[in-house]
Amino acid sequence: MTLSSHSGATTQAVSLFQGAKGCKGLELQRSHEKLSRYRLFVQWETLENHTVDFQEWRKLVGHCFAAPPEVEHNIQALKGF
């Protein structure tokens, strides 16, 4: 997976996320230490907005993944500043 292929596909997908139910934001980050590692941070109103309502993402970027992505849902425990 290259930066250009992934960020290009992500750019195409931005409008898809923007129109998705409960989607509040999207950011793609690249690891400084492991250049082939990308993390896509998507903010949702509810967990179900991602796991149930949203099904289109994988169709658009599935070909860009070297391996099936590890998906994890995080909950904000503390906002420092």
Place this chain on the structure above:
Amino acid sequence: MTLSSHSGATTQAVSLFQGAKGCKGLELQRSHEKLSRYRLFVQWETLENHTVDFQEWRKLVGHCFAAPPEVEHNIQALKGF
């Protein structure tokens, strides 16, 4: 590691981060799937602000870690919205 012990220590550490050179923000997130996994997101002006200028964090929360934390530096590749 428990949420209370970690978030408590993180709360104590907030002022430390706020005063650190180049520190722009701090957020603690907890994994929904793996409850013992926490991710601390700290934003820095430069990589060196963390790796060189900042040395105090581990002294404050070292006792809260079940294992040595995995530290990774990420660079924003794309900001969708």
